[in-house]
Amino acid sequence: MALNVHNFPPTIIPPHAEALRQEVKAFIAEHAGHIPPHRRARTWSGFDADFSRAMAARGWVGVTVPREYGGPGLDPFSRFVLVEELLAYGAPVAAHWIGDRQSAPLILHYGTEEQRRFFLPRICRGELFFCIGMSEPNSGSDLASVRTRAERVEGGWRLNGQKIWTTYAHKAHYMIALVRTSGTPQDRHAGLSQFLVDLSLPGVTVRPIALGTGDADFNEVFFDNVLLPEDALVGTEGNGWAQVNAELAFERSGPERLYSSLVLLDLWASLLGENASPEDAARLGRLTARLAPLREMSVAITGLLAAGQSPLTEAALFKDLGTEFEQTIPSEIADAVAAAPDRTPDPELLRTLAYLMQLNHVFSLRGGTREILRGMIAKSLGLR
Template identity: 70%
Template sequence: MQLDGLMQSFEPARIPADAEAMRAELKAFLADALAGRPPSDRVRTWSAWDAAFSRKLSSRGWIGLTMPESLGGRGLSPFHRFVVVEELLAAGAPIAAHWIGDRQSAPLLLKFGTKAQQQAFIPRICRSEIFFCIGMSEPNSGSDLASVRSRAEKVDGGWRLNGQKIWTTYAHNADWMIALVRTSGTSEDRQKGLSQVLVDLKAPGVTVRPITLLTGEAEFSEVHFDNVFLPDDRLVGEEGNGWAQVNAELAFERSGPERIYSSLVLLDTWARGLGEAPDPRDTELLGRFTARLAALRGMSAAITTRLAEGKSPVVEAALLKDLGTELEQAIPAALADRIAADPDRPADPELLRTLRFIWHMSPVFSLRGGTREILRGMIARGMGLR
């Protein structure tokens, strides 16, 4: 992919009318479901685990939108999910429980899984009966995903898994993990010999330990595998094809509006408190952030068009994720500076609580889904620059 091809991928896209038509009902539902929740609560949208709320969404058909009706979904387009995701994040809904299964585990199984795997897992994901996490990162590997050392050895009737994953989002609450592991060769073989497997997190030999963050919350975990037996039917896709599969999975993770809206509740709370005659410095800052959000939203919609066409926009998703992360981190930093620059103006305590959470959480934004350095390497290769 050269520069011209990359630019063509971001041609303006229009959300179809039937997808937009879902917005009003969803807004009304969220206004009722989240009534009384302060911004400092709603800003936790990414890290708020609420299985009961996820089941309410499922009961209305808002999870698994793109999955076939035969597998419990609604057979709708990625644009329908785009609208739902946008509204959930804008409102600050608690989405952590169903998020990974809906966003990437179910689509991955639909693309690469066997019919038996699809029938066993996808309907239950759509009903929010089971929840998934992803096993990619490992200790001492940073963002070098190809250096995976967790190994599944072939044994009679299946595989024997040993190793460790880290920074695994909500593994301590999830039921299942799709893990990238080595099934042949060594870590020096890089992308060769990698496969994806389904791991029951309640199976013997699996130990999950939550990691406490600066916020005092435990969104991530480390997961240890000690001679965990995986039956043959736990292999996802083809043995040795794990690198291609995980890149397709990451395109789902990096491309949606969830990569630009993590600080939106904070920005909205600050903007609402500016009053009828705001400081020109505040209106300029708000305008800049609004313009950047609009541009990134347009990019995300364009990538959604590619997904709707059945393509895997890996480089485009990496570019959106890099730019989106930069904005998500810039918002709390800039707002903290603005508040500090005017110490004589009383700051709303609720705004400060909301800002505090995002400030502490924002370093994670450039880690989850791939670090800035890894993403920029992918973009450079896609543009033919390296």
């Protein structure tokens, strides 16, 4: 089906979700108000287990998980408001982020009743943190070419292979890994399955990858004859490709694809104040004008998710446009600073800007590269 404007229907966040906003703001001020902007610029890559557990105590982790599985049973709009406020401020949410955004919905939809009963309450209590096992060396965003393999053995599965660019694998308890259970990489989508991997098992090795920023959020993860129990399989064997695409709709559609540089933009705007030069005011206006419709796209996709749809192409389009925008913000502000050499820049602005200038190239890699996303969009439009 061709992509058209009706895939992004005008959507308004309902009053019950908006009512949550002030409560979230107060929580952030109490628990993260002391964090300076250059630290808040890490947004959803900032890991703080205590902060995540404080959120869990308020019922704000696994917010869409039904009450029968330990969650508050809120709708996607409530989660949007919660996430938007957390990311706009730059709260350190990485500890629970993957479990809340992807792992819990995946287990809820595809997991067995036993898996739901075991994992979902623990995610919602902030007891289990998750990471994603998708990318592999020499595969990039071409997930269908994965080589990591799980073979049936007596009592379960034997896992061998490697994952890379796995965020916070060194601090997570579990990984949901996309692996091959039959066929070869040439079979592409056929023969792929998803597994719950306890990262404390013998044979699992995690090696951090140091970034130029000094952070080590990413990791390589090696599996050497790791024995998984029979019930480690999520969903149906061989259905991993369909499952992971449903998962990626959650990963690509949220405001995190817009707000990775918002702390910097807010700081710069506040420093400009009412004395902004015409050039700076015009630059700020252009950035704000781009942000507003992109946010509306994310709200529209949230509405589609709330209606039970799986907006894969819409999420890919939004993610491509959103990450391009959030990459633009540090470059634009760097140009603004350089254009006024007679003014002494604010030190905190420079610290925040320096961090994001080193990191912003990553924004279009995580969650699927631009080339892969545009290929998906082109296919939806019938262009390939």
